[in-house]
Amino acid sequence: MAQDDPENPTHGRRDEVERPSSLSGPISSSAHHPHRRHAPPLYGVIAEFETPGDLVHAARKVYEQGYRRINGYSPYPIEELSEAIGFTHTSLPLIVFIGGVLGGIAGFGMQYYMEVIDYPLNVGGKPYNSWPAFIPITFECIVLAAAFSAVLGMLILNKLPQPYHPVFNTPNFALATRDRFFLAVEANDPKFEHDKVFALLQSLNATEVSDVEV
Amino acid sequence: MAEEPQKPYMEGPMHSTTPVIDPGLTFASVTDKISSIVLKRKTSLAWFFGFAISFALFQLMLLAITNLVFVGIGLWGVNVPVAWGVDILNFVWWIGIGHAGTLISAILLLLRQRWRTSINRFAEAMTLFAVAQAGMYPVFHLGRPWLMYWLFPYPNTMGIWPQFRSPLMWDVFAVSTYATVSAMFWFVGLIPDFATLRDRARSKPFQILYGALAMGWRGSARHWHRYEMAYLLLAGLATPLVLSVHTIVSFDFAVGIIPGWHATIFPPYFVAGAIYAGFAMVLLLTIPLRRFYGLEGFITMRHMHNMAKVMLATGLIVGYGYIIEAFFGWYSGNKYERFMIWNRMNGPYNLYYWALILCNIIAPQFLWSKKVRSNLVALWIISFIVSIGMWLERFVIVVTSLHRDYLPSSWGMYQPTVWDWSMFIGTIGFFFTLLFLFIRFLPMISIFEMRTILPSAEVEE
Numbered sequence: 087m088a089q090d091d092p093e094n095p096t097h098g099r100r101d102e103v104e105r106p107s108s109l110s111g112p113i114s115s116s117a118h119h120p121h122r123r124h125a126p127p128l129y130g131v132i133a134e135f136e137t138p139g140d141l142v143h144a145a146r147k148v149y150e151q152g153y154r155r156i157n158g159y160s161p162y163p164i165e166e167l168s169e170a171i172g173f174t175h176t177s178l179p180l181i182v183f184i185g186g187v188l189g190g191i192a193g194f195g196m197q198y199y200m201e202v203i204d205y206p207l208n209v210g211g212k213p214y215n216s217w218p219a220f221i222p223i224t225f226e227c228i229v230l231a232a233a234f235s236a237v238l239g240m241l242i243l244n245k246l247p248q249p250y251h252p253v254f255n256t257p258n259f260a261l262a263t264r265d266r267f268f269l270a271v272e273a274n275d276p277k278f279e280h281d282k283v284f285a286l287l288q289s290l291n292a293t294e295v296s297d298v299e300v
Numbered sequence: 301m302a303e304e305p306q307k308p309y310m311e312g313p314m315h316s317t318t319p320v321i322d323p324g325l326t327f328a329s330v331t332d333k334i335s336s337i338v339l340k341r342k343t344s345l346a347w348f349f350g351f352a353i354s355f356a357l358f359q360l361m362l363l364a365i366t367n368l369v370f371v372g373i374g375l376w377g378v379n380v381p382v383a384w385g386v387d388i389l390n391f392v393w394w395i396g397i398g399h400a401g402t403l404i405s406a407i408l409l410l411l412r413q414r415w416r417t418s419i420n421r422f423a424e425a426m427t428l429f430a431v432a433q434a435g436m437y438p439v440f441h442l443g444r445p446w447l448m449y450w451l452f453p454y455p456n457t458m459g460i461w462p463q464f465r466s467p468l469m470w471d472v473f474a475v476s477t478y479a480t481v482s483a484m485f486w487f488v489g490l491i492p493d494f495a496t497l498r499d500r501a502r503s504k505p506f507q508i509l510y511g512a513l514a515m516g517w518r519g520s521a522r523h524w525h526r527y528e529m530a531y532l533l534l535a536g537l538a539t540p541l542v543l544s545v546h547t548i549v550s551f552d553f554a555v556g557i558i559p560g561w562h563a564t565i566f567p568p569y570f571v572a573g574a575i576y577a578g579f580a581m582v583l584l585l586t587i588p589l590r591r592f593y594g595l596e597g598f599i600t601m602r603h604m605h606n607m608a609k610v611m612l613a614t615g616l617i618v619g620y621g622y623i624i625e626a627f628f629g630w631y632s633g634n635k636y637e638r639f640m641i642w643n644r645m646n647g648p649y650n651l652y653y654w655a656l657i658l659c660n661i662i663a664p665q666f667l668w669s670k671k672v673r674s675n676l677v678a679l680w681i682i683s684f685i686v687s688i689g690m691w692l693e694r695f696v697i698v699v700t701s702l703h704r705d706y707l708p709s710s711w712g713m714y715q716p717t718v719w720d721w722s723m724f725i726g727t728i729g730f731f732f733t734l735l736f737l738f739i740r741f742l743p744m745i746s747i748f749e750m751r752t753i754l755p756s757a758e759v760e761e
Binding site: 137138139142145157158159160161162163164165166167168171173174176178179182196197200201204205207209212216219220222223225226227229230232233234236237239240241243244246247248249250251253254259260261262263264265 | 326327328331332453459460461462463464465467469470473474477480481484485487488491492495496498499500511515516517518519520521522523524525526527528529530533534537538540541544548551748749751752756757758759760
């Protein structure tokens with residue numbers, strides 16, 4: 087599921103990314119320690135927006151500029167946003183389908199093994215493999231396995247639980263679960279150049295743009 | 301209330317004046333209002349009062365169960381020929397109530413009924429808690445509940461397996477799958493709201509608690525995309541599941557050869573009855589709750605009308621079921637079937653039968669009137685009557701069918717004992733105990749889904 091996961095903050099090439107030496111001045115509007123000598127590695131530049139429209143617009147523009155390791159953060163799902171950042175594919179349906187099929191095979195196989203192979207028992211003259219009677223439990227096993235695949239698949243693909251993530255260092259990020267919208271351009275993007283990205287985000291109607299550390 | 305129809309959050313010409321959500325709300329006010337019920341609002345005296353009563357009744361359940369386990373199920377009124385009494389009918393009643401929650405959360409999601417958004421969280425909680433009550437009855441009905449694990453196919457020293465040709469085994473799988481999937485669906489729906497609470501909570505213990513439950517949710521667009529897919533798939537799975545569960549519950553009866561049970565109408569008629577009872581219970585609970593917590597902006601009159609209509613529609617299906625049962629009895633030409641329906645109407649339990657017709661067929665007819673649907677007191681009373689009616693329906697099905705079977709020499713009468721009633725009242729207490737804890741510690745309305753139906757959620761570039 088490599089294509090499913092371009093978002094990976096803790097691995098990758100962030101060590102190679104040099105933080106720009108000229109960090110002082112107006113570009114770092116909200117960095118916490120603008121004068122420190124050894125800056126910790128940069129996770130990315132994150133812009134804050136007031137409305138979903140601004141966020142989606144900015145995401146489209148940033149994507150058009152060729153940035154790919156970008157991500158939006160919003161208090162509710164926005165269909166246009168995942169399209170704007172070029173994330174439209176997920177293998178979850180396939181996982182759920184496979185889970186359901188395996189659950190069905192396991193469910194029927196369990197009954198077949200127990201009632202036909204291991205302990206055949208004549209009940210009212212019915213055949214040992216009285217398959218119509220095995221369908222309800224087979225169905226329940228399909229649903230159970232598919233539901234587990236959906237929930238666990240979603241959590242695993244999303245790499246949850248994940249107690250720490252650099253994006254939580256963004257100022258005001260607690261409002262991402264209330265009424266604010268964020269757009270991150272990650273430092274491990276091949277095209278990432280700090281000053282350019284910073285200026286681009288500032289030009290896109292962001293209320294605040296900040297450097298966020300890992 | 302807005303006068304002209306506003307596209308994003310209203311549908312249909314008939315409802316142009318009743319919005320699904322108060323149009324004055326914003327992302328911030330929705331978030332703050334719902335999360336403050338959990339985080340900021342002082343726990344009211346009424347909550348403590350309600351919780352105390354429920355908790356006391358819950359103790360009655362524990363007492364009833366303890367006594368039952370010590371003495372045995374002779375404590376209940378069940379005996380041959382009526383070996384399934386109030387306990388099994390309570391099982392069916394509770395599990396039926398649960399079905400409305402899944403209907404609201406899954407089926408209405410697939411049908412894109414946006415009004416479901418403000419009631420689905422609560423209805424799902426109701427489902428879970430009702431299924432928890434339901435699950436206890438068959439287990440204690442076993443007589444030796446400590447051997448309940450024999451129901452599951454596990455390799456054992458006796459070298460035997462459960463009998464999978466029996467509907468009772470199907471029931472074990474159906475109910476346990478239903479409980480598991482409902483719990484997962486509910487929890488997945490809660491994850492983004494846990495994150496909201498984590499970010500709003502002021503005290504450390506609650507930050508840690510909700511933070512752990514949110515599992516690091518951060519509202520990432522990639523996460524949302526997979527999340528929405530998972531939620532949709534779960535809804536698609538829960539929809540046939542909920543239909544299968546009550547179908548299988550009805551098989552417990554319909555596969556048996558007792559007159560009054562052995563009927564092909566049972567599966568659809570049970571499913572409709574379950575939804576009917578479930579919506580009655582949702583109305584019964586939301587009408588006081590929205591008033592008490594001032595949630596009229598979220599759960600509007602539109603919701604009340606819609607739920608009343610669903611109740612009316614499923615009530616009519618149930619009514620059709622009763623008519624068909626009587627028709628089957630007559631048309632079968634089978635004297636046992638004919639006697640069964642005659643006995644229901646004129647036999648020793650005829651009062652239950654006619655009370656059931658009154659509660660389930662006559663009472664909901666008032667819902668045709670818009671005036672009645674708009675009157676919350678009337679709606680609450682009708683819901684209460686329907687809840688009783690559905691209990692009576694299961695009584696009639698379980699008891700009247702069993703007490704007069706083929707052989708007059710094996711006829712008998714059934715009378716629930718004080719311990720049957722204690723268990724029933726006790727489970728009601730347990731149900732409300734869980735419900736009170738839920739509305740105190742978890743957001744009873746899905747916050748993130750409410751944000752999606754706000755007019756400001758429309759993306760305008």
